[in-house]
Amino acid sequence: xxxxxxxxITTADELVGLLGEPNERAANKGRTALLDVDRDWLAASPFxxxxxxxxxxxxxxxxxxxxxxxxxxxxxDATIALAERPGNRRADGYRNxxxxxxxxxxxxxxxxxxxxxxxxxxxxxxxAPFFDDQVVKGHRPLLAVVVDIEEIFFHCxxxxxxxxxxxxxxxxxxxxxxxxxxxxxxxxxxxxxxEELDVYYGPGYERGLYA
Numbered sequence: 001x002x003x004x005x006x007x008x009i010t011t012a013d014e015l016v017g018l019l020g021e022p023n024e025r026a027a028n029k030g031r032t033a034l035l036d037v038d039r040d041w042l043a044a045s046p047f048x049x050x051x052x053x054x055x056x057x058x059x060x061x062x063x064x065x066x067x068x069x070x071x072x073x074x075x076x077d078a079t080i081a082l083a084e085r086p087g088n089r090r091a092d093g094y095r096n097x098x099x100x101x102x103x104x105x106x107x108x109x110x111x112x113x114x115x116x117x118x119x120x121x122x123x124x125x126x127x128a129p130f131f132d133d134q135v136v137k138g139h140r141p142l143l144a145v146v147v148d149i150e151e152i153f154f155h156c157x158x159x160x161x162x163x164x165x166x167x168x169x170x171x172x173x174x175x176x177x178x179x180x181x182x183x184x185x186x187x188x189x190x191x192x193x194x195e196e197l198d199v200y201y202g203p204g205y206e207r208g209l210y211a
Contacts, residue, residue: 030151033077038152041116042072042080044109050082050145051104052096052122060092070136072107078149080118081125083134083141085210094143097122103147106155111166113157120147139210 009015021027034042046068051061064071064082073081082105084094097103101121108115125144134141164170177183181197184190192200 029153031153032149032151034074034080034149034152038116039074041109042074042107043069045107045116046071046110048072048082048105048107050093051106052093053100053102054096055099058096060096062093066136070134073130073134073144075130075146079146080149081128081130081134081144081146083131083136084143084145085136085139085141086208094124094145097124097145103145105147113160113166115155117151117153117155118147118149119151120149122147137210 009018047063047065048071049061049063051059053059066083066085071082073083075081093103101123103120103122105118105120106115107118122145125146126142128144131140131144134144160166178186179198180201181194184197184201185192185194
């Protein structure tokens with residue numbers, strides 16, 4: 001691919017010249033502490049994405065999910081905690097936090113186009129009294145990400161409207177991309193057959209989410 005005909009943006013002034021300046025409401029909507037409506041949003045959200053970066057710029061954006069009301073524990077007006085749940089143990093985002101505490105979080109409520117965004121500094125905690133409030137299906141977390149909030153704001157719904165994400169009539173989960181077992185077999189080979197992977201990703205997979 002040739003890039004000779006591309007016109008790149010390399011300075012902030014060029015970017016502003018192309019996009020324009022944000023209006024006053026958008027530019028100044030960031031806050032540093034939770035309002036009651038923010039607490040309500042966090043209590044209603046079952047899903048978020050956490051973005052991190054290592055000290056050398058290696059990036060990670062990890063989805064986090066729990067039943068609504070269990071995803072986020074509010075410690076105080078400027079501090080929240082997200083529990084770690086059993087996963088594949090790569091811990092890419094957590095390794096990044098050890099190197100670089102800056103994180104960005106985007107909290108989603110299914111069916112809503114707007115989102116709640118939180119930027120702050122994170123630390124990893126392996127035990128604290130609030131872990132008792134993060135028990136799900138009898139399982140107490142081994143680890144939590146505690147985020148000291150530096151900026152919080154609501155984000156508009158344009159991306160969700162453009163993508164039509166919440167419109168079931170647009171969904172086609174296997175139309176172009178094969179099912180998870182086939183992906184694992186073809187892209188992440190480990191000696192298991194597709195049939196064995198179908199069993200692995202079957203009903204038992206969901207039953208073991210917190211084990």
